[in-house]
Amino acid sequence: MEQYKNILENISKYVTLNEEETEKLIGIIRTTKIKKRQFIDQPNYVCQYRNYVVKGSFRSYFIDNEGKEHTVQIAIEDWFVSDFYSYITQTPATLFVEALEDSTIFQMTYDDIEGLCKEIHGLSEYFRITTERAFAFSRKRALSNLSMTAEERYLEILERYPNIVKRVPQKVIASYLGFTPEFLSKIRKNLTSKT
Template structure:
């Protein structure tokens, strides 16, 4: 019997491929449920990322520090998203990102040493990871282009349009860092938008 907390993960997989009941049970057998406290790090620079993490509940951010100690947020993740230092996870090299819980959270964790051999045995699982990795790559490319071609206000409006729930849950300084601006400038944009509405 598969725990109810795993249903979101299997719904996510089911949007792209079809798993048999026995395949679901084999995947469920290698997944662990992990409660995470607010401000807890699940990845840190210098340590290899061990898990592919699916967010059941909560919000996370991935960020790095530049040489001046300034934070740069590269990913925000909420329910039904995956979060890790994926470069570290895939290449088995030390992480360069901090991955931090912004709220008390629950993760489903899949260890590299468990999931990779299973992908060799369950073809559709490998296909699922191929599809979602390609989608993540395409999103990263579009985000890079947006940062170069759109104004700060346009980037903020795009974020709120695509993910309206995020801005109410994630601290403004994290949103600003993700969008490549100061919190003060983001406040100015938000005041301007609310003044025009």
């Protein structure tokens, strides 16, 4: 039970599961080790798993028609990561989901989660809440990209997620924020000169 401590604590922030429900949830979890640069989702394949990051970090991204990468999500411990559109609709993925470090994840299949959610109201509630929060965050990020300067967006991620900025390669941070690594270096240099 100790190995599931983090995910169970995450769930308990939102809902309460009894012992039997907890055992059923643990019964559908598969622990998987992922090497740095390994993909857990790729375009044209249906995303079968909801992935919970136990240890490590990931990014999800797409490649545009000109071959440029655009990072849409960065995930570290205690976060879920997948091509969520593919997972929820069970249609082919459009994103790559790649490990940025050697990582460990808990994987739960779409069918297993759907089955348990029909049976366990608390679990259904948990996934509803976390999906809504992810949607709200995605909407906030889209608005930030439209209304904030590049420097303000960098300062926001620096303030909210200092761990991510320290661990994730700068080219990934730049891609996530919508600019080049060179432009990010310029922003960081400007901020350093202001202090």
